[in-house]
Structures are given as structure tokens and as C-alpha cells.
Amino acid sequence: MILMTMNAWMEQLSTALMLVSLVTGQPLAIQAEQAGSALETIEIAAVDTPDPTVQDVLLDVCESRSYGQDCAQTLLGMLWTESNNISTAIGDNGKARGYFQIHYKLHGITVECAEDLACSADWTISYLERNSYPKYVSYAVQCHNSCNAGNGYAAKSLRNGARLWDEPMAIHQAAPIVLAMK
DSSP: OOOOOHHHHHHHHHHHHHHHHHHHOOOEEEEEOOTTSOOEEEEEOOOOOOOOOHHHHHHHHHHHTTOOHHHHHHHHHHHHHHHTTOTTOEETTTTEETTTTEEHHHHTOOHHHHTSHHHHHHHHHHHHHHTTTTTTHHHHHHHHHOTTOOSOHHHHHHHHHHHHTTSOOOOOOSSOOOOOOO
16 A cells, blocks of 8 residues: 655645646546644646637538548638638628628528637538539639639649648637537
8 A cells, every 4th residue: 555645645636637727628626634733725727728719610610520630621721812811701792791702691691600710610611512522622612703714713722831831820700619628
């Protein structure tokens, strides 16, 4: 049997709780009692977890559909080409809204979804899939802007995604982003 002093036990417990606090981002407090002594309280401050980036959200959405970083980079390039990461962007004489400039009435989605990064990214993946993504990436991306239009949209979007992937982008939208726990 291993015996340890109350102070040694509290030190080990404090270290363990600090690790739990780091992982969960939540404050923790414990109380320990030694026979006949006063209660001791240890409080561990919460560690500020950084806000997710645009890249984090896009990767989370892609992973939820069993895709990886290539998918997220493609979406990032499209988002940048369409709206420069402006959630409230309005285009095409008011017909297109949000990050991906989705014609919301034509496609039957809400403005709130078009202006929400996770919702609009999920919708955009569905639209890409209807146009042969991931088998024909360039074609599917081009169809977001008009199939068979020779305007270079797909090439520009894919270039933007590769160029911007390593530059974390902040999310600026009305509703908070909550990533799924892995």
C-alpha cells in the first residue's frame, strides 16, 4: 500500500484537475477532507479556448460528411471568391446571400442559413455532391457559379483555397459557432 501525505495527494490531484480543465476548458473545484482538519479547496481557473477559425468550421463540416482537408480547402476558396468571408454579403441584385452567395429563394434555404458558416458550408457540400463532387471537383465547383461557364471560377476558387488555408480566418457572424465534440 502506498501512503502519501495530504499535501502530496492534493498536489497530484491539482495537477490532474489542471489537465482536465485544459482539455475541457471548464473551471473545476474540489474539496478534500483530512480526518479532523478543516476543508481545503483548490480552484483551477478555466483556460480560455480560442474561438474556432473559418478553417476549423469548414473542416468540421467536411469531416461530418467523411471528407477531409481537401474538401475544407475547396470550401474556403469558394467562400473567399464569393464573399471575402463576409457573412452578410449580398450579390446578384439581392438574390444571392451569405458566405457562399447562395440564391436562397431559388434553392429554398433561409437567409439565416446562408449567413451561417456551418449551415451554408453544409448546403454547399450537398450542392457540390449533386454536381459530381468529389469525383469531378473542378466541375462541381464551377457549377456553384454556373455549369459550363468558361469564366475561370473553379480555378480561382481552388487557388484561393490552397493559398489561404494556412492563414487562420476569424468568423464574423451574428450567431455563435459551436463545433461538434470529437
